Amino acid sequence: DAGVIQSPRHEVTEMGQEVTLRCKPISGHNSLFWYRQTMMRGLELLIYFNNNVPIDDSGMPEDRFSAKMPNASFSTLKIQPSEPRDSAVYFCASSFGDFSYEQYFGPGTRLTVT
């Protein structure tokens, strides 16, 4: 199994630009999670999908962030417009079951907004 796949691995963009992060979960997993990790705030859950439906998006910082899961094998996290404070590592994770099951993390996307 290839594991959770994320792209791009690194993204450098200028403030105000749109950023799209992509994730392919492990085949057969029915839950998908987007996390953000920073030194200051640690690992924060942004949004949780179960069977392609958003279940908990209370961690999405503001309207500039949006996430979609059009099918069981693909999800995107979009930031528009991006700001320097969005600089972080964004992880996608998936699990076979709901949020309480063990989660499998992707390698992350390191986002730098200048």
Add this chain to the structure above:
Amino acid sequence: SQQGEEDPQALSIQEGENATMNCSYKTSINNLQWYRQNSGRGLVHLILIRSNEREKHSGRLRVTLDTSKKSSSLLITASRAADTASYFCATDASRDTGRRALTFGSGTRLQVQP
């Protein structure tokens, strides 16, 4: 303070020694999980312990859970240089908080000197 706080924040030991990390939390939990994160990588699930379990083993890992003290410990025996990583606990507190999400602590950075 946040749900799921690890201590110590950093730990440096010699190869062959045992490493013990602790996690404290505030609410009732359904389960508690431990994850490892190598530098620049995604988190890797190590072990899950349910609220009705007191101890669990997996290879050189031993996890204990004391729900009366709201604490857990992760013991790595006979440590190796390859165990150098950050270790996080994550709690499912949905029964108390209603939030269907794992909450991750800030982590313990373990350095194993060869």
